[in-house]
Amino acid sequence: DVKVTQSSRYLVKRTGEKVFLECVQDMDHENMFWYRQDPGLGLRLIYFSYDVKMKEKGDIPEGYSVSREKKERFSLILESASTNQTSMYLCASSLFNSRADTQYFGPGTRLTVL
Amino acid sequence: GDSVTQMEGPVTLSEEAFLTINCTYTATGYPSLFWYVQYPGEGLQLLLKATKADDKGSNKGFEATYRKETTSFHLEKGSVQVSDSAVYFCALSASSGGYQKVTFGTGTKLQVIP
Numbered sequence: 477d478v479k480v481t482q483s484s485r486y487l488v489k490r491t492g493e494k495v496f497l498e499c500v501q502d503m504d505h506e507n508m509f510w511y512r513q514d515p516g517l518g519l520r521l522i523y524f525s526y527d528v529k530m531k532e533k534g535d536i537p538e539g540y541s542v543s544r545e546k547k548e549r550f551s552l553i554l555e556s557a558s559t560n561q562t563s564m565y566l567c568a569s570s571l572f573n574s575r576a577d578t579q580y581f582g583p584g585t586r587l588t589v590l
Numbered sequence: 591g592d593s594v595t596q597m598e599g600p601v602t603l604s605e606e607a608f609l610t611i612n613c614t615y616t617a618t619g620y621p622s623l624f625w626y627v628q629y630p631g632e633g634l635q636l637l638l639k640a641t642k643a644d645d646k647g648s649n650k651g652f653e654a655t656y657r658k659e660t661t662s663f664h665l666e667k668g669s670v671q672v673s674d675s676a677v678y679f680c681a682l683s684a685s686s687g688g689y690q691k692v693t694f695g696t697g698t699k700l701q702v703i704p
Binding site for chain 2: 498509516517518519521526532565566567573574575576577578579580581582583584
């Protein structure tokens, strides 16, 4: 079974702090994704990566950056956290760049910014 | 751009009732269609998928048929159980700028009561 793990299930940070969310997958997947999930809005894509050291902006990249130094690890960085970044953050991975490909999700990190 | 519209929730059903969750989509090209399920406190996981018109995806008693003429992918189950209580997301995957992009609906919460 594919396993996607996220470093924290719950996180509380203060406005202006730098926040790191870590994601690791164990199935040698090419692609990795970061989404945020908000009530009534579904999942929105923040960034994705199709290869090591490569990254592409998703639909809502503002206020975020990412890092992928190793194939199995994809980090989301909030440079200066703000209250409107309070959300559930979901990491996902997929094997290929194919429209038929399944995405495998981690359990999520619920981030609260005070 | 691509979009997915699914029925508003929450949907409350008695055990053994028939379930339908409606999903329609807008996309250029030939998307693949998915249903993902999110159980309380967990990330999303694939429930079923269909990659071309008239395909039927099925899993755990759930079914959905890819209807190109009505741009729909409605989820059905003949007899729901309490353990089916979860949030269900309809999604499509299509080419966008050389990458495969997944667009999610807003999710439909299902509550099954004994």
